[in-house]
Amino acid sequence: MTTSLPLVFDEPRRAKKPPRHLADLTGEERRTAVAALGEPEFRAKQLSNHYFSRLVSDPAEMTDLPAATRDKLVGELMPPLLTRVRDLECDNGETRKTLWKLLDGSLVESVLMRYPGRTTMCVSSQAGCGMACPFCATGQGGLTRNMSTAEIVEQVVDGARALSRGEIPGGPGRVNNIVFMGMGEPMANYKAVMGAVRRFTDPSPEGLGISARGVTVSTVGLVPRINQLATEGIPVTLALSLHAPDDELRDELVPINNRWKVDEVLDAAWEYARQTKRRVSIEYAMIRDINDHAWRADLLAEKLRARGDWGWVHVNLIPLNPTPGSKWTASDPADEREFVRRLEAGGIPTTVRDTRGQEIDGACGQLAAASKS
Numbered sequence: 001m002t003t004s005l006p007l008v009f010d011e012p013r014r015a016k017k018p019p020r021h022l023a024d025l026t027g028e029e030r031r032t033a034v035a036a037l038g039e040p041e042f043r044a045k046q047l048s049n050h051y052f053s054r055l056v057s058d059p060a061e062m063t064d065l066p067a068a069t070r071d072k073l074v075g076e077l078m079p080p081l082l083t084r085v086r087d088l089e090c091d092n093g094e095t096r097k098t099l100w101k102l103l104d105g106s107l108v109e110s111v112l113m114r115y116p117g118r119t120t121m122c123v124s125s126q127a128g129c130g131m132a133c134p135f136c137a138t139g140q141g142g143l144t145r146n147m148s149t150a151e152i153v154e155q156v157v158d159g160a161r162a163l164s165r166g167e168i169p170g171g172p173g174r175v176n177n178i179v180f181m182g183m184g185e186p187m188a189n190y191k192a193v194m195g196a197v198r199r200f201t202d203p204s205p206e207g208l209g210i211s212a213r214g215v216t217v218s219t220v221g222l223v224p225r226i227n228q229l230a231t232e233g234i235p236v237t238l239a240l241s242l243h244a245p246d247d248e249l250r251d252e253l254v255p256i257n258n259r260w261k262v263d264e265v266l267d268a269a270w271e272y273a274r275q276t277k278r279r280v281s282i283e284y285a286m287i288r289d290i291n292d293h294a295w296r297a298d299l300l301a302e303k304l305r306a307r308g309d310w311g312w313v314h315v316n317l318i319p320l321n322p323t324p325g326s327k328w329t330a331s332d333p334a335d336e337r338e339f340v341r342r343l344e345a346g347g348i349p350t351t352v353r354d355t356r357g358q359e360i361d362g363a364c365g366q367l368a369a370a371s372k373s
Helices: 027-036 043-053 067-077 149-164 186-201 223-229 247-253 262-276 294-305 333-345
Strands: 082-090 095-102 107-115 118-122 126-128 143-146 177-180 215-219 237-241 280-286 313-319 350-352
Touching (some): 027 067, 043 067, 082 149, 095 149, 118 149, 177 186, 186 223, 223 237, 237 262, 262 280, 262 313, 280 333, 294 313, 294 333, 313 333, 333 350
Parallel strands (some): 177 215, 237 280, 280 313, 313 350
Antiparallel strands (some): 082 095, 107 118, 126 143
């Protein structure tokens, strides 16, 4: 049951970096960049308005910019970063997985999921992942490189454009929620991820103006980064991918546990909830005959309850999504129901995730960015 892949925290030294983009920059940095191009600083706000508010990137549509400088400004500050390879859809078009090619040829995926009254985007933060979890298709592919802030943001801007144009069934809409649950370990690409979080939550036209409460950052448990996130002053939701309440099993399922044990990562999650007043989500993939035993539900409830009963946590059970050639499979429904019953009996709010996108390999743990269908 062990994995042969090593844990990888740093991207390969040979990794190529994408060019600078408006979305990489703070408001002050944008003004400086525009001035360096010989333009008045107020052009930075105009560009930001086009990109984040109007959701346009075609210079011809930026009629408030002088025709003679549009192409230069857009060429320097809005270079193309992602090339669409293909879209796959299910749920009558309300779920759409997009395969992107980055400038160095790396492949990543994002998923747009439209529900009644809201739209969630699942974004990637790395090409591949270095956390080596054996039941996850992404983790078994290894880490290619970190994504830049703008590469992360572009995934959401593309979804926002599709919604505003009415391309997704249900009429024009907007992105309400963003979850860092695509490819990669967000906390291993912390600086770029926090840059993207700020672009998402900064008010228009500096950013997309999405509520921080609508942004969820997932992690397998990089304790120092969880502690750092608690100090950022941005009340995003923390989702901790736990998958086992005991060190013996979690060492195998989530190799990072060999560095930071269950109690350490739960303490960090509790501290995050205490500082931010935001409820932490415990993600738990239900794997048949591996981690779905009734006694493990009791142990999980015990560990969470021991840290307080002030509503700091809820458990999000995820029926394991199949990946090609994997020996892992979802729990028997009866075992899943018993797991839920025991957690709730232990006083722990529990939900079972709606596994959108399974048919197009767009659900949790399935994103492998294969170039062929």
